[in-house]
Structure formats: structure tokens, C-alpha cells
Amino acid sequence: MTARVDLASRVRQRFAVEGVEATPAAVVSAVRGEPDGSLLGDTAVLRLANQVHSDLAGAGPLTAFLADPTVTDVLVNGRDVWVDRGSGLHRVSTVLGGVDEVRRLAQRLAAACGRRLDDASPYVDARLADGTRLHAVLPPVATSGPYLSLRTFRQRPFTLYELVEHGTVPEPVAALLAAIVGARLAYLVTGGTGSGKTTLLNTLLGLVPHTERIVLVEDASELRPVHPHVVGLQARTSNVEGAGTVALTDLVRQALRMRPDRLVVGECRGAEVVDLLGALNTGHEGGAGTLHANSPGDVPARLEALGLLGGLPRVALHAQAAAAIQAVLHMRRTASGRLLDSVCILAPAGSDRLVTVVPVWRRGHGLGPAARALARMLLDRSVPVPPVLAGDGVPA
Template identity: 50%
Template sequence: MRESLLNGAASRSSNGLVGPSEVSRAVRRSAGVRGDKDLLSLERTARAEFLGAGPVLQPLLDDPQVSDVVVNGDGSVWVDRGSGLRAVPGRLRAVRELATRLAAASGQRLDDAAPVAEGRLPDGTRLHALLPPLCAEGAVLSLRTMRTRAFGLDELRASGMLDDRSAQVLERLVQVRANVLVSGATGTGKTTLVASALSLVPPGERIICIEEAAELAPDHPHVLHLQVRRPNVQGAGEITLPDLVRTAMRMRPDRLVLGECRGAEVREVLGALNTGHDGGWATVHANAARDVPARLVALGALAGMSPATVAVQARSAVHAVVHLVRREGRRRLTEVAVLRAEGAEGFRAALALRCDRRGELAEAEAWPELARTLDDAGR
């Protein structure tokens, strides 16, 4: 049945690729189907098999509570519904075949010659796949779902990510067009927070988001998404994040946003934020706000920047660092810092707000500097 459906769908496609309409027509013309209920069930299964992540994984990805689905080399499946990874009963078979098909669906190659694939599935799900021997246990999959809408600040308060004070600070940072770095580990909600903040941008402003794969989905009428393009099989055609940053600066942006700063593009980002492009946001991986300077210096080294150059550029470009953590399944904004000079050529992150023993944001040493930024109506 599976082969007949696939062959029928492909034969009816004008370009030889299987799409949603081809799958639907093939299912409805297949022999042995009786009744609307059976027809709909078969169509859902076929769509998951040919266009999605398969009949086991696709229902998990469709669950609005699920943020991540991972498959290990032994076929075990784990999901994250906001409280950490939890095992799903049963085992998934033919993981390598599934990984290869998903990579192809995202426009990537996955085989012994190219055992690592990163891409975006047609529904927006982010894919990372790895084949042995790079992973000793077998083929592994990591899938992250895409948010279809931004959460409002009230929703982030209700979830516990923000308290009243942090919500007010974020809203004011947007209003005064401050340049903000959002730091945190993987899965702490950096993208979620940035999308919510960008939803507060006045509708007349043009936002250009630069990402490896489009994840930011702010509730705003004028947002453009620029995505990197990986090289083809011949190694040609690559468009990198630094390329996109330079392109975006020529597109009349009101606000430049970098989904994740994790390489040489830090040079272009700091440069752009120092040339009149205020109100920009970016995310960076760091364990704490105080670790952000070291992280920026390390990224700057990839771009050939000296630590002194990174320090000068960062202190001038970044008005606030917002740090997120994830503890016991809860995401929370715990620190807000400003960048200060340290020594002749260095810099550090000084805390302006930090969580006290009650879990509420309280003023710290650098609060006067942050307060001046928040009060700067002329920015």
C-alpha cells in the first residue's frame, strides 16, 4: 500500500516531487478505501509518512505543548513539553532511513560522505541529524518545533518567565530603542523572549530578522526574515550570516535582529549597532550575564577581532544584557546587566537587576546606569 501510494503521488506530480496535493489525490484514488473516516485516517498517515516526520514522530511535533523531539541511536524517543525530556513508550525502527528522508525534505544531503545534516522541514521544524560512526549508538535525530505566534508579555508573566518589574524593563527597552543581547543556555526561551519583545515595536517600523533558519515570529505587520543558504553538493552557493547582515543593512531596516550570534557574524552585528541601527536584538549562548563578555571575545576571535576591539565595540553597541535560565522545567529572566569598561582594554557585565531570595528582581550595583538608559526618551 505504501509503495503504491508513493508511486501514484509521484506520477501525478509535475516535477516528480511529492507534495500535499499529490498525496491527497493518491490516497483518494487508492483501492480498498471505504468511508470518510478511513479515508481521513489514511490521508493523515500518508502525509506524516511522506511529508512529515512519520506516523510516530509527527503527532508529537503537532502537539502544541512539545518544543523538542529527539531520537537516540537505539530508537528511543524523548519529548520535551516544557519540563525536561521524557521518554515515549516504544522504540522507533529504521531511524537512519527516516533521518535520510527528513534531510532530503529539508534540502540537505545525509549519507556516509555527509553524515551530518541541519535544515528546516516544510512545516518549519528544525532538523539536526547525525549518522554513525560519528554517533557510536547509531543514527540520531533532534527536532525542534517552530512557534507559530509570539507570546504577549502577560502570557510570559503568567508562565513565570517574567515578573512585573522585568516586563516593565523589557517594554521600556523596546520603547527607548536600546540594543539588547539576550543570553542563556539552550532551551531557556531566548527566541521566545525576543519574539515577544519585537511584538511591542511600533507597527510603522521595519524589522529585519537574520537567522540560520526562520524561528522568530513576532506579532508585527512589517517583518522580513533572511535565512542562510548552505552550500550544495558541489560546495557552491553558500550564503552566510555575515553576508546577510551586510545585505540587511542596505534594506532600510529600522531594527536589525540576529536570531543567534555564534560565529564571525559578531563583527557585522557590533558594527551595525554602532552605525545608527538602534533598537536591535540578538541572542548569545552563555551560562550567566557575567560570562557574556568572554563569549563575545571568543566569537570576535573567529572574525579576527582583538579583545580590545571587541570591548570597545560591545560597550558602545550594547545597552543591556538580559539573561534567562531554566530550572526544574521553568524558564525565567533572572538577570539584567550593562557592559562596563574594565582595565585599559577589557570590559565586564555588571548586574543592574538580579533575582533575590524571594525570586524577584532587585536592584544591583549597575542599576543607575540601566535606569539612565530606560529614561533616555531621546534614544
């Protein structure tokens, strides 16, 4: 074992000195080129070459976790590694080396994204080539770091049937979600961090008729719905000189000129919500987005806060939201997994006409007071009302 560690170390050093690109073929050739490498069998050579390639160009000891389809998050706290396989964080046993090795790993991953990570710029938020989201913080900002947070990317979105199988969406409610998409109702997928908002939105966008064009606007590209006509726009941060920023607000305006049938903002987190509401109020039906919110009832307040960033007064924001957004789909993360917690509508309430969230269906409670209102919306758009809204087979 020690001999193979030494061999791997020599090969890594060779690539560092020669400055040669560490392609898989080049790494295999380098391993075989070492005196003791020629004594290894094909399987041993490939295994060692994969390890060296991961150390030089990949995520090193974290590669196996990122390749595991059940893993959603990989977190590194100094030298400790925690992973989430959908049921909460669990500490795992893996050898990362010392603090210096973890720092080099973080810097290499940042460099692979074209980003800088050093004492002058001690944190970075970037995306790896395979779609994995990377966030890294170096000491002394990270008091016991370095810290790495890696959110894995699922290459193939779940189908609605798979979400039902996993228990994320009850089967009768799945038909309701499909009806909302088919009726071109605009909706927000809400929930806390890691609650499955992007997963559900990815799935629902795959239900959009193939004759329609989806234009995605995202801060970081995460949405890849199974659909033949999808175009994406991604925000850009400034370069080291502080120039070149392309904000989400700019991209929403560009998207409106791209003939979208469905305009989607991957995550509403700032002033772009004003442009999205404006777009949904000018004939762009069926749009969607995600929004961080602790509960459906917090959605109006969150929209207010974001609207103020875009200079939209409270009353105007509520008027825009009432006309633009019909449904709110709230996700919740539990010990057993990520669940669709409720389906609601936005409706004006009171003499001030401020919008409120009214439940259509809630997990554990069944149908809510807005079930008939949503049924009427579907009928007005010539979409059959799913049995769940009639109380047939309503899941509690």
C-alpha cells in the same frame, strides 16, 4: 488492526512504485481504491489516510509530537523517542520500526529540506517546511543511531503578558523589558541551549513600534515577531559542489543597506558579531541578538572569542561592545521551565576600560547596583522609568 496495517503498507508501496505525489487527496483516493479500503467508514479512511500521508510526506510516527503545542523538542536515539514539554526530557512510547525505518525517516525529512543524508554525507542540519529544525546523524558516526533531533517551531510568538502568566518574566520586570525596547537600547538575550532566548527575543521584537522596520539576519529562520514590517535574511550553506555559501557576515552588510530601524542577528556565533557591533555603533540603535553564554558574567569573554574570529583585537572589541550594547537579558532553564534570570548592563570597568556585566535585577536577589544607571539611560531617552527600578514592588 493487522488488516489496516497491511492496507497502509500497500498504499505506501503503491505511491513508491508509481512515483505519484502523496497529496492528502491522492492518499484518500488511494485508500478508497483498495478493495478493503472501500469497506471502511469515512472517519476510518481519513484516519488511515493521515497516517499514510505522514509516513510518506511527513514525520511519520513523530507527527503527533511535533503537532503538540506543548512539545519543544523531539529526540530519537536509534529507536527510543524522548520529548520535552518544557519541564525536561521524558521517554515516550511510540512505534518507529527498526533501524532501517528510522534511517529512511531521517533521509525523507532531509530530502524534504533539499538536503542530502547518506553514507557519504552522514549528518545534516536543516529546517522543515513548518519551521521545525532538523538535525540527523547516521551510523557509523552515530554509534547506536540513527539520531534525530527536532526542535519545534511555535507559529505564534508569546506575548509579554503570556510570558508573565507562564512565570517566565515577573510582572514588574515585564515593564522594564518594554522600557528597554521603547528606549531603543541595544540588547543581547543570552543563555544556554534551549533556555528560551529566541522565545524572549521574538516577544520583545513584537513590542517595537509599528512605524519602524525590523531587518532580521539569521543562520536559520526562527524569528517571526508579530509586527507589520519585518524582512528576513537567511544564511545559505554551500551546495554539493562546495559553492554558493552566503554567510551571516555577508547578510549583516546587506541588511545595513536595507534601511533598518532595528537590526537583529538571530544568533551571534561567529565573526558576524564584529559587523553587528559596527552597525550598532553607526547610528543603528535598538538592535538585538542572542548569544550562548552560561552566565551574564561570561558574555564579555564570549564576545571576545567571537570578535577574534572576525579579526577584532580584544581592546577594540571591548570598546565597540561598550558603545554598542546597553543591556544583557539572561535566560535560564530550570526544572520548572524557562525563566528570565537577570537584567544587566554592559559597562566599562578599571583602567583598561574592559567591559563588565553589572546586574540591574536578578531573580531571587531583586535590584542590583546598575539599577540607577539603567534608569538614567531611560530618562536620557525620554522613556518613563518603570516602578521596578525605583524599588516599588521589586520581585526577589
